[in-house]
Amino acid sequence: MEKQIRDKAKELLSSQAVDCVIGYGRATDGVTSRPLFVYEPEKADELIFDKTCTHNLTKYLLNRKGKKTGIVVKGCDSRAINVLLNEEQIKREEVSIIGVVCEGIVEVSWNQVSEILQTRCRYCHQHAPLVYDFLAGEPIKELLPTGEEHPAVTEIEAKSLEEREAFWSEHFDRCCRCYACRQVCPGCYCTECFVDSLDPLWVGIRIAPAENQIWHSIRAFHLAGRCAGCNECERVCPMNIPLRLLNRKLANTVEELFNFQAGLNAEEMQPLGTFIKEENVGIG
Amino acid sequence: MTQIISKSDLITWLNKLAESHVLIGPVNDNAGVTLFRKVSQAEEIAFDFTNTTLSPKEWFFPPTETLFTVERKDGQVELVPAEDVEAKVIFGMRPCDARGIALLDKPFLNEPADTLYQQHRDKTALIGLSCREVLPECFCTSMGTAPDDSSNMDILLTEVADGYIIQVVTEKGAALLAECPEGLLKQSEVTPPALSSAATVPIEGITEIMAENFDNVYWERLADRCLHCNLCAYVCPTCYCFDVRDYNDKGKVERVRTWESCQSSGFTRIAGGYDRRAGKAPHLRQRFYHKLFYFPAEFGSVACVGCGRCVKACPVNVDIREVIMDVHNLGGQSGQQ
Numbered sequence: 001m002e003k004q005i006r007d008k009a010k011e012l013l014s015s016q017a018v019d020c021v022i023g024y025g026r027a028t029d030g031v032t033s034r035p036l037f038v039y040e041p042e043k044a045d046e047l048i049f050d051k052t053c054t055h056n057l058t059k060y061l062l063n064r065k066g067k068k069t070g071i072v073v074k075g076c077d078s079r080a081i082n083v084l085l086n087e088e089q090i091k092r093e094e095v096s097i098i099g100v101v102c103e104g105i106v107e108v109s110w111n112q113v114s115e116i117l118q119t120r121c122r123y124c125h126q127h128a129p130l131v132y133d134f135l136a137g138e139p140i141k142e143l144l145p146t147g148e149e150h151p152a153v154t155e156i157e158a159k160s161l162e163e164r165e166a167f168w169s170e171h172f173d174r175c176c177r178c179y180a181c182r183q184v185c186p187g188c189y190c191t192e193c194f195v196d197s198l199d200p201l202w203v204g205i206r207i208a209p210a211e212n213q214i215w216h217s218i219r220a221f222h223l224a225g226r227c228a229g230c231n232e233c234e235r236v237c238p239m240n241i242p243l244r245l246l247n248r249k250l251a252n253t254v255e256e257l258f259n260f261q262a263g264l265n266a267e268e269m270q271p272l273g274t275f276i277k278e279e280n281v282g283i284g
Numbered sequence: 285m286t287q288i289i290s291k292s293d294l295i296t297w298l299n300k301l302a303e304s305h306v307l308i309g310p311v312n313d314n315a316g317v318t319l320f321r322k323v324s325q326a327e328e329i330a331f332d333f334t335n336t337t338l339s340p341k342e343w344f345f346p347p348t349e350t351l352f353t354v355e356r357k358d359g360q361v362e363l364v365p366a367e368d369v370e371a372k373v374i375f376g377m378r379p380c381d382a383r384g385i386a387l388l389d390k391p392f393l394n395e396p397a398d399t400l401y402q403q404h405r406d407k408t409a410l411i412g413l414s415c416r417e418v419l420p421e422c423f424c425t426s427m428g429t430a431p432d433d434s435s436n437m438d439i440l441l442t443e444v445a446d447g448y449i450i451q452v453v454t455e456k457g458a459a460l461l462a463e464c465p466e467g468l469l470k471q472s473e474v475t476p477p478a479l480s481s482a483a484t485v486p487i488e489g490i491t492e493i494m495a496e497n498f499d500n501v502y503w504e505r506l507a508d509r510c511l512h513c514n515l516c517a518y519v520c521p522t523c524y525c526f527d528v529r530d531y532n533d534k535g536k537v538e539r540v541r542t543w544e545s546c547q548s549s550g551f552t553r554i555a556g557g558y559d560r561r562a563g564k565a566p567h568l569r570q571r572f573y574h575k576l577f578y579f580p581a582e583f584g585s586v587a588c589v590g591c592g593r594c595v596k597a598c599p600v601n602v603d604i605r606e607v608i609m610d611v612h613n614l615g616g617q618s619g620q621q
């Protein structure tokens with residue numbers, strides 16, 4: 001698979017079909033991976049792909065508007081490509097997608113590679129990308145049948161209102177508002193995020209419980225029906241805040257109400273970005 | 285001969301100190317995060333921690349603090365400066381983090397000193413703990429400190445088989461030790477265990493090389509993968525950017541200072557709307573120029589203590605040790621393009 005990725009990257013760069021290929025390279029710990037931007041065909045041999053390639057690289061396409069770019073995309077990440085296409089943030093003709101068939105990524109942190117499959121991968125139905133120009137790896141039959149998912153979400157749902165409040169307060173109180181979760185998220189590309197707006201100041205600048213809660217609640221809503229489920233926000237959080245639970249809950253709600261899952265194709269409009277008068281789902 | 289104290293006696297002493305001080309130490313929470321937190325008794329402290337998620341700088345330069353309040357009272361406008369009145373003891377300071385505080389002193393205590401920071405400093409005593417283990421991300425010995433460096437502590441403890449060796453460094457430290465209940469301190473011949481050495485980085489001459497490479501395309505390439513979050517700055521013991529805002533609640537105004545970083549979109553824009561560091565590369569470059577060029581030019585040493593937190597926490601492996609090595613390789617022949 002690595003050879004396929006490298007060969008394709010070389011071809012794209014030598015033929016000047018693209019001027020950069022975004023893929024994965026080895027991190028400084030020698031065992032995990034990191035995003036790698038390849039500009040010269042000779043450097044394409046530094047590209048790797050293995051079970052540590054956790055990053056959703058599609059975020060970087062937002063920095064390369066108007067430039068031809070090759071990109072390595074896993075199944076889950078391909079849903080973010082569809083979201084960005086649908087929201088007209090990227091142009092299909094500017095992006096050459098090297099899709100990879102992925103059997104799952106393990107829990108990784110700097111200098112540590114575990115044997116534990118990431119949660120998103122345990123419930124993955126998207127081992128092959130939905131959209132690509134070239135596919136590296138053999139298409140595999142989907143490893144998991146659709147069925148009961150995200151038991152952790154169900155667990156929280158079963159709690160009382162007070163218990164849920166206590167659960168989330170404990171986590172949100174710890175948030176240091178570093179915004180790594182937002183910065184890594186392909187769905188968070190606003191020129192000015194509500195939380196950065198200085199005038200008006202929608203949210204106070206305190207790094208404190210009340211402000212933290214507003215930050216998290218609003219961000220979660222902005223991602224409802226748009227979150228591709230890559231779970232990068234949770235991975236990057238230095239404070240181990242289980243952001244995935246919040247995003248999954250809202251994704252489930254959007255699916256129940258509108259029978260919609262984010263990023264399955266580039267055409268269908270996301271429900272919260274659409275207004276259909278007849279669509280009275282009882283939320284106001 | 286050195287003085288040592290057993291672990292259970294250490295707990296007794298810390299609990300004694302907690303009667304007259306706010307006791308702060310590393311605490312593990314349920315989510316796998318270790319932070320310096322107030323404890324009501326020493327038993328809550330995680331004695332076997334390696335390094336905390338955030339550095340203890342938060343006790344001197346808190347993520348959020350009120351600087352002063354302004355209130356209208358009987359037709360008069362009254363300005364009340366915030367004051368730190370709590371005597372604190374921080375237990376478990378690592379040598380790198382203590383050096384971090386010593387570096388923060390330079391900008392904050394530079395005249396005119398930051399009053400609140402000065403108070404936090406004056407009110408707080410540092411009981412250090414030598415590292416038992418050098419982590420793969422550590423490079424303290426290249427950055428002016430070491431796993432057993434006592435220089436920025438009031439007291440340094442070093443764990444040995446039957447307790448902790450005590451080194452008193454300052455008068456503040458001696459005063460704390462004077463509060464130790466009688467009979468707990470023992471004389472011993474033990475010597476601290478040897479440690480593996482920390483990674484080394486070529487820091488010598490870095491400032492001169494940085495001077496030559498401001499416009500090097502290297503920064504563009506490095507910034508390609510940077511997400512421009514505030515993470516590296518917030519975990520860092522030496523980063524000290526802040527933002528200031530007024531909160532107005534029914535006529536009572538509170539001036540609040542919070543953490544900020546050079547990676548955020550508001551950086552420099554706050555002062556009049558002009559972004560001197562617009563664009564990806566100028567933003568990330570600012571991080572490294574501040575640490576390796578501006579700070580040393582101003583205050584005489586690089587603004588990094590080698591704690592390795594940013595190395596470990598950066599979501600995309602922007603590794604300051606690699607950056608220092610790369611800059612060395614850029615050398616003097618400025619590779620401008």
Ligand code: SF4
Nearest residue numbers: 188190193194219222
């Ligand atoms: S949280 Fe909302 S406003 Fe902020 S970047 Fe994300 S989508 Fe945009």
Ligand code: SF4
Nearest residue numbers: 175176178179181237
């Ligand atoms: S990454 Fe974590 S700590 Fe940082 S803003 Fe997001 S939730 Fe808060």
Ligand code: SF4
Nearest residue numbers: 510511513516598602
């Ligand atoms: S270097 Fe890493 S931690 Fe720092 S801003 Fe960039 S992505 Fe975030």
Ligand code: SF4
Nearest residue numbers: 520588589591592594
């Ligand atoms: S720059 Fe990184 S390694 Fe250096 S003191 Fe800051 S967090 Fe620690």
